[in-house]
Every structure is written in C-alpha cells, then in structure tokens.
Amino acid sequence: MSFSLSGELLARPTPFYHYDLSLLRRTLEAVQQAARPRGFHVHYALKANVNEPILRLIKEHGLGADCVSANEVQRALDTGFAPQDIVFAGVGKTDAEITRALAADIWCFNAESAQELVVLNELAGGQNRRARVALRVNPNVDAHTHHYITTGLEANKFGIGLNDLPAVVEQLATLPNLELVGLHAHIGSQITDLAVFAELSQKLNELQTWLEEQGYTLPHLNVGGGLGIDYNDPDTNPIPDFEAYFRTFEQHLIRRPGQQVHVELGRAIVAQCGTLVSRVLYVKRSQQTQFAILDAGLTELIRPALYGSHHHIQNLSSQGDIQPYDVVGPICESSDTFGRAVPLPETQRGDLVVLRSAGAYGEVMSSGYNLREKAEAVYS
Numbered sequence: 001m002s003f004s005l006s007g008e009l010l011a012r013p014t015p016f017y018h019y020d021l022s023l024l025r026r027t028l029e030a031v032q033q034a035a036r037p038r039g040f041h042v043h044y045a046l047k048a049n050v051n052e053p054i055l056r057l058i059k060e061h062g063l064g065a066d067c068v069s070a071n072e073v074q075r076a077l078d079t080g081f082a083p084q085d086i087v088f089a090g091v092g093k094t095d096a097e098i099t100r101a102l103a104a105d106i107w108c109f110n111a112e113s114a115q116e117l118v119v120l121n122e123l124a125g126g127q128n129r130r131a132r133v134a135l136r137v138n139p140n141v142d143a144h145t146h147h148y149i150t151t152g153l154e155a156n157k158f159g160i161g162l163n164d165l166p167a168v169v170e171q172l173a174t175l176p177n178l179e180l181v182g183l184h185a186h187i188g189s190q191i192t193d194l195a196v197f198a199e200l201s202q203k204l205n206e207l208q209t210w211l212e213e214q215g216y217t218l219p220h221l222n223v224g225g226g227l228g229i230d231y232n233d234p235d236t237n238p239i240p241d242f243e244a245y246f247r248t249f250e251q252h253l254i255r256r257p258g259q260q261v262h263v264e265l266g267r268a269i270v271a272q273c274g275t276l277v278s279r280v281l282y283v284k285r286s287q288q289t290q291f292a293i294l295d296a297g298l299t300e301l302i303r304p305a306l307y308g309s310h311h312h313i314q315n316l317s318s319q320g321d322i323q324p325y326d327v328v329g330p331i332c333e334s335s336d337t338f339g340r341a342v343p344l345p346e347t348q349r350g351d352l353v354v355l356r357s358a359g360a361y362g363e364v365m366s367s368g369y370n371l372r373e374k375a376e377a378v379y380s
C-alpha cells in the first residue's frame with residue numbers, strides 16, 4: 001500500500017508527527033499473536049516513544065513496560081500499566097529514581113553493576129522492602145548493527161561483564177534486601193540478522209546453568225529488545241516478522257518449566273506507525289547539487305545526523321520527473337541532512353515531504369536547539 005495523508009492533514013501547519021494508530025494496532029496484534037502461544041511476554045521499551053495515545057493502545061494490548069528512568073516509570077503508571085508489569089533498566093539509575101521505583105513496587109530492577117546492587121540493597125532496606133532484581137549481563141555478543149547502537153560488547157558500558165559475574169553473584173548473598181528473579185541481556189538495536197539472537201540464547205543458556213550450579217533458580221529470563229525494521233521499504237514491510245523473531249528464541253533458548261521469558265521491544269512496535277511531515281521551504285541549486293530545504297530538521301529527527309540513518313523520503317505533492325536532491329533541514333549544522341542525492345519528483349517550495357518510519361526514537365529525541373518549537377503530534 002502506498003502512503004497518503006488525508007486532506008485535513010495535508011492542510012496542517014508543518015512540521016508535525018503523524019501516527020497511524022490503525023497500523024500500530026495491527027502491529028500489536030501481530031506481536032502478541034507470535035509471542036503469546038509461545039509463552040513470551042512482551043514489554044514495550046518506552047524510550048522509543050512515550051506519547052500517551054500510543055502508550056494507551058500498547059497497554060490495551062496487554063504489553064508490559066520497560067522503563068529507563070523514574071519519569072518513564074511514572075508515565076507507565078499514569079497510563080495504567082500495573083506495577084507488576086513494569087521493569088526498570090539503565091546503567092545510571094540515580095538514588096532518587098531507585099527510591100521512586102521502589103516505592104511504586106515495580107516488578108523488577110535490571111541491575112547493571114556491583115555498585116548499583118549495593119545502593120539498591122541499601123535503599124530497599126530503608127523502605128523495609130526486598131527489591132526484585134535481574135542481573136543485566138554483558139554477553140559479549142556482536143549484534144551486527146551500527147556501532148553506536150550496539151550494547152552487548154565488552155567495549156560497551158552496559159551490563160555486568162562475564163568476568164565480573166562470579167564476584168557479583170557472591171556479593172548477592174551479602175545483600176539481604178535483594179531477591180534475584182532473573183537474568184537480563186540487551187545486545188543492541190535495529191538488529192536484522194536473527195542469528196545474533198540465537199547466539200545470545202546460547203550465552204544465556206550457559207549462564208543460567210552456571211547460576212543454577214551456584215544455587216539460584218530464575219523465575220524469568222529477559223532477552224532484551226532490538227528487533228529491527230525495514231527503513232528502506234516501509235510500505236512493503238510495515239510490520240516486522242515477529243514470527244521469525246520469536247521462533248528463534250523458541251528454538252535456541254532453553255527455558256525451565258514455568259519460567260517466564262520477557263522481551264523488551266521498542267522500535268519494532270512503534271517505528272513504522274510514525275511519519276515526520278514537513279514542507280519544502282526553498283529549493284536551492286549549487287553547481288553540483290540541488291538542495292530541498294525542509295522546515296523539519298535534526299531538531300525533529302536526529303537519527304540521520306547521529307547515526308547516518310536512512311529514512312525513506314517521499315514528496316507527496318509532485319508527480320514530476322525524478323531528480324536527485326540533497327534533502328536538508330533549516331538548522332545551522334551541516335549534519336542537518338536527511339539524505340543525499342535522494343531521487344524525488346521535481347520539487348518546489350510548498351511541497352509536502354515526509355520522512356517515514358519515524359515513530360521510534362524520533363519525537364522522543366527531538367530538541368529545542370535554535371529555540372525551535374516542538375513539533376505537534378497528530379493521530380488517525
């Protein structure tokens with residue numbers, strides 16, 4: 001199906017984010033259809049998009065919440081997620097954030113260091129609580145994705161290194177206010193090579209066996225998120241292949257009877273339902289290049305500037321001959337470029353240009369640089 005916007009939306013002031021809630025609904029149905037029969041629990045990673053209509057739909061479809069700050073925990077609670085469906089991850093949780101999440105009695109803290117466990121133990125004791133924790137390990141598995149968004153290699157700051165794990169597990173025995181309820185790993189984002197998840201499963205299998213030898217049984221395993229989407233062709237692949245994703249874990253992860261497995265997907269749930277809609281302010285021709293200068297820039301969508309990411313760009317207003325354009329924003333940074341030599345129909349001032357697959361890590365990463373106003377969000 002090709003992309004279009006209703007007449008009312010075409011007339012709106014730009015730039016704005018448009019979210020297709022019917023696609024989000026279909027995506028949520030697909031993820032649950034693939035996860036539930038296999039006994040997997042999906043937690044949505046709020047960091048990808050925290051807009052309330054989106055969170056509400058996600059909650060209605062029975063997903064849990066994976067949060068990375070106390071404010072995200074609060075947003076999840078405000079949306080109606082039950083505390084027992086909320087987990088809190090993050091390499092730098094502050095004391096104040098831990099205190100708030102303990103008071104909310106969330107299901108689990110994914111702890112990322114020996115020091116964090118000590119702090120968590122102390123703060124839980126101060127509230128006369130036992131905090132449920134999962135150890136986030138750094139399994140040293142290469143996710144084969146952009147080096148800025150790989151998280152499970154020894155060189156990355158995330159998780160407890162495998163060499164440190166024996167000492168951390170020994171330390172656990174001295175922390176009476178903690179209850180070990182699981183093992184967690186997240187190796188990166190925008191992963192399209194599913195073999196990587198098989199490798200992760202094998203690492204977790206070994207670690208689980210080793211933890212059992214140390215006397216720990218784990219009620220749950222959390223394999224993280226990271227499933228990628230098709231940025232090149234969102235119309236052909238609007239919904240990721242969740243069946244293949246869960247099948248990989250089903251085949252490779254050895255689960256104990258009654259053990260829960262959590263996944264925490266962000267991008268795969270919300271990326272394709274979001275579009276950044278902008279207008280061409282000017283078309284400028286230099287000797288070698290034609291620039292289409294949009295009224296949206298890296299302040300609205302930073303992924304191309306930050307990672308060199310590709311978002312499919314379309315001109316909705318023109319049927320003209322195809323020409324190459326460097327599609328850029330108005331911000332005073334040369335990295336404020338959405339694409340170079342993008343083939344677009346002949347483009348003019350006033351044309352509507354859309355950047356697709358922008359529902360994840362788009363609006364949440366926007367900034368007020370250059371004192372820009374925040375782009376509005378509209379839903380249909």
Ligand SMILES: Cc1ncc(COP(=O)(O)O)c(C=O)c1O
Nearest residue numbers: 045186189190225226265266267
């Ligand atoms: C710990 C953790 N869980 C889940 C996610 C969600 O990742 P994704 O949006 O790639 O599914 C991330 C982000 O990469 C993360 O850091």
Ligand SMILES: N[C@@H](CCCC[NH3+])C(=O)O
Nearest residue numbers: 047149189190303360361
């Ligand atoms: N923000 C990133 C991915 C990082 C995910 C969070 N650990 C992106 O847009 O692709």
